[in-house]
Amino acid sequence: MSNLRNIVILTGAGTSAESGLATFRGPDGLWEGHRVEDVATPQAFARDPALVHNFYDARRARLAEVEPNAAHTALARLDAEWPGALLIVTQNVDDLHERAGAKRLLHMHGELASGWCLRCNERFGWAGPMGNGGACPACQTVGMVRPDIVWFGEMPYEMERIDQAIVRADLFVSIGTSGAVYPAAGFVQTARYHGARTLEINLEPSQGSLFFDERRYGPASVEVPKWVE
Ligand code: BJW
Secondary structure: OOOOOOEEEOOOOHHHHOOOOOOOOOOOOOOOOOOOOHHHHHHHHHHHHHHHHHHHHHHHHHEEEEEEEEHHHHHHHHHOOHHHHHHHHEOOOHHHHHHOOOOOOOOOOOEEEEEEOOOOOOOOEEEOOOOOOOOOOOOOOEOOOOEEEEOOOOOOOOHHHHHHHHHHEEEEEOOOOOOOHHHHOHHHHHHOOOEEEEEEEEOOOOHHHHHHHHHEEOHHHHHHHHHOO
């Protein structure tokens, strides 16, 4: 990595799989018979808020039981030691990157531990279950708090900062993501277009695997520390 300065790392659910958090797609990628595309939309929330709150309450509870794995730790070490620009863009709504110590990190699809009041528009830390919306700590309105998660059809967070980092990147690395969800799935092509080398780390080829110059297939907890060394 001697002639590299600027690194962008995109992470997905496969990065946290070995910590014990389920991925979205594939054989185990269903939640109580629902596809994520049917639960993670503003329309689903408007239709059946209790169902959607249940989905996120269960995942928030599960998150409290798990720990970062060797992939998170290796990325946090790289973040601490890399002298050039580095940005970890995670699609994950868990906090395992920050618990491992990563600092240069963006959550483009929101965070489980955050609530968003649709009445007063405030966002705030939310550790426990939301039940049916809870009371907003800012305006005290009951039943108007939603998970601070980017659902299908909504604009992912921090797109401007992400685009700027990708355009400048010398190396773009994609870890444990299926490449099924845009705009994240398109980052590799933008990075290539602007001259970055591209590396995929995954259990198996993703939907965009042909866009990567280098591919390393195996568990993230093994392949990420090997790459960082
Ligand atoms: C391992 C492993 C191990 C397993 N080691 N690897 C262009 C074309 C078509 C459609 C669209 C388009 N642009 C936009 C759309 C619409 C839509 C979309 O992409 N639809 C697709 C289904 C086609 N996108 C949107 O609506 C987005 N918004 C948007 O585009 O706004 C407009 C806009 C315009 C212009 C610029 C910018 C924006 C919003 C998308 C929001 C996604 N939200 C979700 C749910 C919320 C979060 C949550 O509940 O947690 O985010 S969906 C879900 O998928 C979640 C994830 O972050 C996301 C990606 O999933 P991920 O991480 O890739 O997981 P999996 O399960 O798919 O894959 C796991 C991978 O890990 C696999 O590859 C395994 O092999 C691997 N793996 N174990 C290494 N141990």
